[in-house]
Amino acid sequence: MARQITIDPVTRIEGHARITIQLDDAGAVQDAKFHITQFRGFEKLCEGRPFHEMPSLMARICGICPVSHLVASAKACDAILAVQIPHTAASLRRIINLAQLIQSHALSFFYLSAPDLLLGLESDPVTRNVFGLMREHPEVARDGIRLRQFGQHVIELLGNKRIHPAWVVPGGVSEPLAPEKRAEMLAALPEVTGIVEKALEQFRTVFDQFREEVQTFGRFPSLFMGLVNDDGGLEHYEGKLKVVDDKGTVLEEGIPPARYAEYIGESVEPWSYLKSAYYLPIGYPDGMYRVGPLARLNVATSVSTPKAAQEFAAFKQLEASGPVLSSFHYHYARLIEILYALEKIDQLLNEPDILSDRVRAHAAPNNLTGVGVAEAPRGTLLHHYKVDKNGLMEFANLIIATGNNNLAMNRSVFQVAQHYVDGEKLQEGMLNRVEAVIRAYDPCLSCSTHAIGKMPLRIQLKAPDGTVLDELVRDSDGKRG
Amino acid sequence: MSTDLTPPTARSDAERGEPKPKVKAATVWLDGCSGCHMSFLDIDERLIELAQHIDMVYSPLVDPKQFPDHVDVALVEGAVSSEEDLEKIKRIRKHTSILIAFGDCAVTANVPSMRNSFSVKDVYQRGYFETATRRAGVPDQVVPKLLPQARPIHEYVPVDVFLQGCPPPADVIYGLLTDLLAGRKPNLTEHTRFGR
Numbered sequence: 179m180a181r182q183i184t185i186d187p188v189t190r191i192e193g194h195a196r197i198t199i200q201l202d203d204a205g206a207v208q209d210a211k212f213h214i215t216q217f218r219g220f221e222k223l224c225e226g227r228p229f230h231e232m233p234s235l236m237a238r239i240c241g242i243c244p245v246s247h248l249v250a251s252a253k254a255c256d257a258i259l260a261v262q263i264p265h266t267a268a269s270l271r272r273i274i275n276l277a278q279l280i281q282s283h284a285l286s287f288f289y290l291s292a293p294d295l296l297l298g299l300e301s302d303p304v305t306r307n308v309f310g311l312m313r314e315h316p317e318v319a320r321d322g323i324r325l326r327q328f329g330q331h332v333i334e335l336l337g338n339k340r341i342h343p344a345w346v347v348p349g350g351v352s353e354p355l356a357p358e359k360r361a362e363m364l365a366a367l368p369e370v371t372g373i374v375e376k377a378l379e380q381f382r383t384v385f386d387q388f389r390e391e392v393q394t395f396g397r398f399p400s401l402f403m404g405l406v407n408d409d410g411g412l413e414h415y416e417g418k419l420k421v422v423d424d425k426g427t428v429l430e431e432g433i434p435p436a437r438y439a440e441y442i443g444e445s446v447e448p449w450s451y452l453k454s455a456y457y458l459p460i461g462y463p464d465g466m467y468r469v470g471p472l473a474r475l476n477v478a479t480s481v482s483t484p485k486a487a488q489e490f491a492a493f494k495q496l497e498a499s500g501p502v503l504s505s506f507h508y509h510y511a512r513l514i515e516i517l518y519a520l521e522k523i524d525q526l527l528n529e530p531d532i533l534s535d536r537v538r539a540h541a542a543p544n545n546l547t548g549v550g551v552a553e554a555p556r557g558t559l560l561h562h563y564k565v566d567k568n569g570l571m572e573f574a575n576l577i578i579a580t581g582n583n584n585l586a587m588n589r590s591v592f593q594v595a596q597h598y599v600d601g602e603k604l605q606e607g608m609l610n611r612v613e614a615v616i617r618a619y620d621p622c623l624s625c626s627t628h629a630i631g632k633m634p635l636r637i638q639l640k641a642p643d644g645t646v647l648d649e650l651v652r653d654s655d656g657k658r659g
Numbered sequence: 660m661s662t663d664l665t666p667p668t669a670r671s672d673a674e675r676g677e678p679k680p681k682v683k684a685a686t687v688w689l690d691g692c693s694g695c696h697m698s699f700l701d702i703d704e705r706l707i708e709l710a711q712h713i714d715m716v717y718s719p720l721v722d723p724k725q726f727p728d729h730v731d732v733a734l735v736e737g738a739v740s741s742e743e744d745l746e747k748i749k750r751i752r753k754h755t756s757i758l759i760a761f762g763d764c765a766v767t768a769n770v771p772s773m774r775n776s777f778s779v780k781d782v783y784q785r786g787y788f789e790t791a792t793r794r795a796g797v798p799d800q801v802v803p804k805l806l807p808q809a810r811p812i813h814e815y816v817p818v819d820v821f822l823q824g825c826p827p828p829a830d831v832i833y834g835l836l837t838d839l840l841a842g843r844k845p846n847l848t849e850h851t852r853f854g855r
Contacts, residue, residue: 189719189723190720190722211801213802214802215802216690216740217782217783217798218774219774219782222777222781223770223773223777223782238770240692241694241695241697285700289720290720304722304723307720307722309721312706312710316707320704323707324703324704327703327704342694444790444792445791445794446794446798448798448799449802450798451798456793573785573789575790
């Protein structure tokens with residue numbers, strides 16, 4: 179008798195979603211879906227407003243990675259102005275983008291996933307969270323808080339506000355970097371770099387304990403996409419979009435962002451508010467690709483900072499040949515990127531013109547369309563705007579990191595469910611594993627659909643006529659009923 | 660509004676030198692961007708100190724899936740925008756002593772309400788027809804329906820504290836919570852404002 183399991187909401191992810199798992203007559207997993215349950219409509223609600231408002235407005239898509247939206251939006255606006263922004267402005271935007279990568283990766287790794295990694299995937303759901311981590315592993319919790327704080331503080335020093343700063347503007351940034359702020363950032367870097375190096379050391383052994391998860395948490399062939407620089411190296415701000423397949427064969431050496439529509443398609447799924455992006459030349463669903471830390475390290479051929487370069491070499495050893503295919507390794511890739519970001523911020527702060535007051539290009543709208551691409555913490559983010567001759571918005575299309583990963587997240591949920599869900603018994607550790615694979619992607623559902631929805635956890639095994647055959651409910655104290 | 664979170668029994672326990680029971684707190688996120696939740700996390704290491712006094716019984720940060728039967732204080736971010744948001748805010752109000760409208764979207768509907776000048780049909784048209792390359796159509800399985808407009812929380816249920824800001828600064832959130840824990844009436848107007 180066919181039955182269905184629902185996990186609602188998926189917790190410790192940045193946003194809200196539900197998962198349904200379809201079982202066949204024999205209790206084996208037939209299908210699994212990851213549903214995103216809210217829709218906000220930014221692509222429409224911006225219509226009629228001046229384009230120069232877009233960075234600040236679009237940042238409100240997401241409070242976790244507002245800077246990514248600021249940067250992608252400002253780059254689309256630069257294209258509408260038809261300007262090349264001053265070098266210092268580009269470097270300052272790079273710093274704020276990397277600072278956000280640090281705080282967002284710290285949130286994902288230490289606050290949301292470390293409880294699974296350190297307390298255990300089958301540990302008590304009441305304490306399996308950052309507060310439980312504070313009790314059991316206070317030092318790790320403090321390190322995570324400190325790293326996130328550093329990222330947020332750099333954002334505040336540059337943009338005068340931690341969340342939704344208005345400092346990134348069309349044509350550059352609104353204000354140069356003050357020398358004392360630069361000094362403060364540089365002074366803090368050695369300490370926080372030490373924290374990440376320690377975490378990489380500590381978690382290397384923790385990751386080794388998850389061999390089964392490495393094999394089953396989204397380990398399958400797919401394409402990978404991410405920005406690379408002119409040397410083919412790891413890049414988060416400028417450059418071209420590179421696509422490789424599961425063997426590492428390069429399918430696209432460098433898609434110019436403005437021509438994204440020839441390469442990226444978006445499919446609507448009737449059961450989710452999140453569209454699924456796919457690589458158009460291969461089609462749906464085989465054009466499935468992954469983005470984010472794992473994909474960026476897979477498409478890059480080098481990393482330009484010394485300490486991260488060493489870790490990058492170790493990362494490349496995870497597979498005998500070709501890209502790293504298990505989504506479990508998103509966690510490791512995230513730590514490597516934090517290390518890279520800290521080293522890169524140090525390099526950028528030491529550029530000779532970083533304190534220059536030439537930080538903004540002024541112009542009227544000269545193009546009626548503009549595309550901006552940046553690497554958000556979770557992956558490639560694209561803003562495409564069309565304006566009228568007065569610069570009023572007529573159209574926006576946003577392709578968000580989590581939408582790029584949608585097909586792969588669904589495939590991963592299916593894979594984990596097949597491996598761990600036994601239709602005859604429902605067990606806490608099995609359910610959390612299905613959620614944990616989603617956490618590996620660090621989906622930003624606020625971003626991807628522009629929000630959320632939440633209801634009690636109730637897992638039901640239902641007969642086709644709707645009769646409940648078995649039920650598992652977590653009560654208000656989080657205990658299983 | 661009630662601002663004293665200390666139950667009378669707890670006060671007498673405290674007088675006898677026994678530890679106070681922890682305050683049951685929840686954070687909820689409706690149609691918002693999570694920026695208010697992030698600003699709450701921006702209290703940084705003070706989170707460790709706060710965890711000595713509160714139990715986070717329901718939140719995107721913890722795993723319990725059902726809103727408890729009783730919560731002392733709930734911070735609710737975001738506007739009411741879908742049928743599901745509406746069900747949730749009604750349940751939250753019923754089971755919460757102090758309901759805080761957390762940030763500008765909860766207080767005024769702010770950015771989510773910018774869709775109110777368009778019909779839901781037109782908003783869907785852009786999102787699921789004009790920008791789709793495959794299987795254009797409005798998702799209608801499993802996902803909740805949008806309400807015609809995004810509206811502030813107090814239009815549906817009574818609110819005890821309005822905490823404005825986009826997002827409210829971390830220090831103001833921390834100050835509000837410590838005021839409530841100490842039984843002081845919070846004064847928010849001096850510390851934050853809309854859009855800040």
